[in-house]
Amino acid sequence: MSATANEAFAVSGKGSEKGGGKGSDKGSDKGAKADQDKTVKRLRPPAAKSVGWALVQAARLHRARVGDRLAALDLFAGQEQVVQALAAAGSMTMGDLAATLRVRPPTASKTISRLAALGFVERRAEAGDGRIVRVRLTETGLAKAAAIERIWDEVEAELLEGFDNKERRRLRKLLRRVARSLAEAAGVTGHEADHEMDGEADDDEADALLGPATDGVATET
Template sequence: MDTDNKHPGIKSVGWALVQASRLHRSRTGDKLSELGLFAGQEQVLQALGNSGPMTMGELAAILRVRPPTASKTVSRLSALKLVERHTEPGDARVVRVKLTKEGKRKAAAIDALWEEVEGELLQGFDNKDRKRLRKLLRRAAKNLAGITGADQTGFETDDEVDGLEASEPELAATA
């Protein structure tokens, strides 16, 4: 009998991904609690900080959640005075969400926190390792998005993100 207590999926990429994801989420959650936030709320503040005011539908699409889920998070952030909701002039059915001044401060603090946790996550990785891992994870996510019918936006290559075209050898290496 094996007494090493190894998980049966220990050689699985998916298992390793789940473990890394859980630990990352836990560490991020600890840091967010120092800002008075819960996991998930930071994503709304980051989305609004990066894109500016948007409709609830646009926000839900960026976050890959259903509109009621986005609405519930926005309500909580509104109670904390981090976001404001305004109806669209001429169409009261359309609600736009934007950051308040305090929300902008929190979004900046979240960006710093995110960089800190990412530095901890990738300690000992050189830039080449970081870029390769990012590319592989995006490709894996895009594979599953295609199979599940999920929105595939947000899985751009580093070259698309950086506004560069990949060289043919690099494309061949990642294909």
């Protein structure tokens, strides 16, 4: 083989090596990306496309959002429900409070003890029967209840941003149907007449009463 031929062969060989190296690197990158995509898909929960999964994620985000604001009131998520229940009822026995919140009496009692230590609630024996203890909010507790109401309104506005009146009512009704279905499956009572408790009208009737929203996101009363 001539010198010229040898040089040409050498150049060709180098080109092949360079070209082969680049092609190999690209192929490896693509293979790695494909493996990564497969891993991500495998890590995705099987129920990610289910209604239940979406509901759980939304509930967690809502709870976290409310919890962040409750911390400023020296309250933990869940305690605000006790404050709200007492604000609505005026005073309650421990048994009534536990039944309202659907928790065990020891759980309700522990929460009340913590709120009492903060000065938010007070316990008094029932007149005529010292065995019965009634719980009520203090003045500080009443102020906390008003603040909690504002927090719920703020998070509610964030939650329903971009929803019009009809969409809000529809969403609320669907969630209540979900709650009733789960309650029936678990044998829990108390969800059957939720729509009657607040006098909610059917969609058509409510539309007639409310009329068209002027801004598309009118606040419900």
